[in-house]
Amino acid sequence: MTERVVIVGGGTGGSVLANDLADRLESKLDAGDVEVTLVNDGPDHVYKPVWLYVPFGQRETADGRRRLDELVDDAVDLRIDRVTDIDTEAEQLGFSDGPTMGYDHLVLATGSTLRPERVPGLAEGGYNYYSESGATDLREELLEFTEGELVLSVVGTPHMCPAAPLEFVFMADDWFRQRGLREDVDITYTYPIQRVHGNPHIAEWARPIMDERGIEVETFFNAESVDPEAETITSMEGTELDYDLLVSIPPHGGIDLIEEAGLGDDGWVDVNKHTLEAEAAENVYALGDTAATGVPNAGSVAHYQAGVVGRRLASEIRGRPATATYDGKTLCFIETGMDAASYVEFDYENPPAPAPPSRKLHWSKLAYNESYWLTARGLL
Amino acid sequence: MTDIEPDKTVDARGAACPGPLMDLIGAIRGADSGAVIRLLSDNEQSRTDVPEWAEEAGNELLAVEEGDDHTAFYVEKA
Ligand SMILES: Cc1cc2nc3c(=O)[nH]c(=O)nc-3n(C[C@H](O)[C@H](O)[C@H](O)COP(=O)(O)OP(=O)(O)OC[C@H]3O[C@@H](n4cnc5c(N)ncnc54)[C@H](O)[C@@H]3O)c2cc1C
Numbered sequence: 054m055t056e057r058v059v060i061v062g063g064g065t066g067g068s069v070l071a072n073d074l075a076d077r078l079e080s081k082l083d084a085g086d087v088e089v090t091l092v093n094d095g096p097d098h099v100y101k102p103v104w105l106y107v108p109f110g111q112r113e114t115a116d117g118r119r120r121l122d123e124l125v126d127d128a129v130d131l132r133i134d135r136v137t138d139i140d141t142e143a144e145q146l147g148f149s150d151g152p153t154m155g156y157d158h159l160v161l162a163t164g165s166t167l168r169p170e171r172v173p174g175l176a177e178g179g180y181n182y183y184s185e186s187g188a189t190d191l192r193e194e195l196l197e198f199t200e201g202e203l204v205l206s207v208v209g210t211p212h213m214c215p216a217a218p219l220e221f222v223f224m225a226d227d228w229f230r231q232r233g234l235r236e237d238v239d240i241t242y243t244y245p246i247q248r249v250h251g252n253p254h255i256a257e258w259a260r261p262i263m264d265e266r267g268i269e270v271e272t273f274f275n276a277e278s279v280d281p282e283a284e285t286i287t288s289m290e291g292t293e294l295d296y297d298l299l300v301s302i303p304p305h306g307g308i309d310l311i312e313e314a315g316l317g318d319d320g321w322v323d324v325n326k327h328t329l330e331a332e333a334a335e336n337v338y339a340l341g342d343t344a345a346t347g348v349p350n351a352g353s354v355a356h357y358q359a360g361v362v363g364r365r366l367a368s369e370i371r372g373r374p375a376t377a378t379y380d381g382k383t384l385c386f387i388e389t390g391m392d393a394a395s396y397v398e399f400d401y402e403n404p405p406a407p408a409p410p411s412r413k414l415h416w417s418k419l420a421y422n423e424s425y426w427l428t429a430r431g432l433l
Numbered sequence: 434m435t436d437i438e439p440d441k442t443v444d445a446r447g448a449a450c451p452g453p454l455m456d457l458i459g460a461i462r463g464a465d466s467g468a469v470i471r472l473l474s475d476n477e478q479s480r481t482d483v484p485e486w487a488e489e490a491g492n493e494l495l496a497v498e499e500g501d502d503h504t505a506f507y508v509e510k511a
Binding site: 171209210211245246247251253273275277289290291347 | 447448449450451452454455458459461462482485486489490491
């Protein structure tokens with residue numbers, strides 16, 4: 054009997070895994086003993102880190118798109134359709150267009166969705182660079198913005214790439230300086246808890262840089278509502294800020310199907326944080342943003358986790374015990390301006406220690422962005 | 434033991450910081466004024482984070498209960 058592996062989501066985690074399995078199980082795929090299907094709700098793979106550079110006119114959103122059929126090994130069946138139902142009892146998926154499909158092993162890699170509607174007025178009053186359209190709309194605004202209050206508000210956690218809000222304010226500070234406008238622009242950064250980042254080590258590193266550069270900070274700021282007419286944002290803690298340009302990191306959630314399938318709250322799958330197996334169902338893995346492991350929602354995490362799930366699935370399919378585990382490894386470059394960046398690497402046991410910002414690290418980040426397509430192909 | 438009846442319990446045991454506090458904030462966001470949320474956390478930092486945030490946001494921390502392997506915080510939404 055052919056064993057069917059179905060991966061839902063052709064983003065970073067799903068694509069790396071599909072290519073990893075094509076490589077690891079090559080002979081079994083050739084012999085027809087195994088089938089690997091990758092399902093994605095659109096024909097393109099989207100590389101989101103490019104969006105950080107779009108508002109500053111440095112990249113185009115098209116730079117972050119490639120056709121999945123060019124990235125994914127031919128031995129993988131690619132199905133462009135949207136999964137609309139997950140039945141873990143019957144081990145079956147429903148789709149918006151095509152017929153249902155059974156699986157022996159299911160991997161959920163459906164990523165994050167933005168939920169700005171959770172804060173009244175946020176969608177109307179705020180910009181974001183966490184979507185393609187958001188990034189291009191913000192570019193138009195930013196180019197015309199020459200004076201006033203720029204507020205960057207981190208509304209919810211977890212959100213994609215915990216470094217990206219810091220990167221945005223550091224880059225904006227430098228960008229306005231280089232254009233001779235910094236004195237006319239006030240930058241305020243808000244964060245929900247009592248420090249500037251969820252990770253205390255990164256917060257300790259970032260705070261002095263913000264102070265030095267005159268980036269105002271409002272901590273314990275949980276946005277409750279935005280008044281687009283009055284151009285104010287108010288927090289649950291009772292603070293009101295005026296803005297001329299509001300950039301937000303909107304609340305995130307996973308996809309509703311996950312909650313409907315009883316796999317976890319808010320669309321995130323409850324998993325064993327070492328094996329990445331779903332807690333609530335058999336033969337289901339989750340990886341990347343959708344797996345609730347407590348580590349950042351980052352592409353590097355999705356990449357490492359794909360390697361672990363690939364090794365585990367290959368062992369299971371060969372009838373051997375799965376021994377590969379995920380140790381929480383996360384790796385991030387953090388832009389600290391338009392031409393300098395820092396770098397952190399950490400895991401469940403070892404906390405991050407941000408490297409001193411340098412041009413070399415900035416170029417490493419840009420070089421990684423270029424070579425990302427090799428990562429997605431499973432080559433790097 | 435407290436005899437406070439919570440309207441909702443948020444079980445954040447096992448979550449790393451700032452997960453438990455963010456889970457509490459999320460629950461308070463969706464609750465009505467006067468509702469009591471019980472947060473279960475086994476993260477050390479919650480012992481300072483939760484009272485500090487409750488005070489900042491004007492919500493009342495009604496009770497803190499030490500369990501064997503976790504702490505329960507009862508917070509009433511203002
Ligand atoms: C501005 C920005 C900057 C970032 N910078 C970095 C960075 O520098 N470094 C870093 O490591 N990470 C960064 N990230 C985070 C990174 O992009 C994500 O964490 C990563 O993409 C997660 O991978 P994933 O595979 O879990 O999900 P995704 O890559 O989001 O893929 C999910 C896929 O599933 C598909 N899908 C969803 N639901 C369904 C369904 N029902 N049926 C079929 N298909 C479905 C989606 O269309 C999508 O293709 C950044 C993110 C943003 C927004």
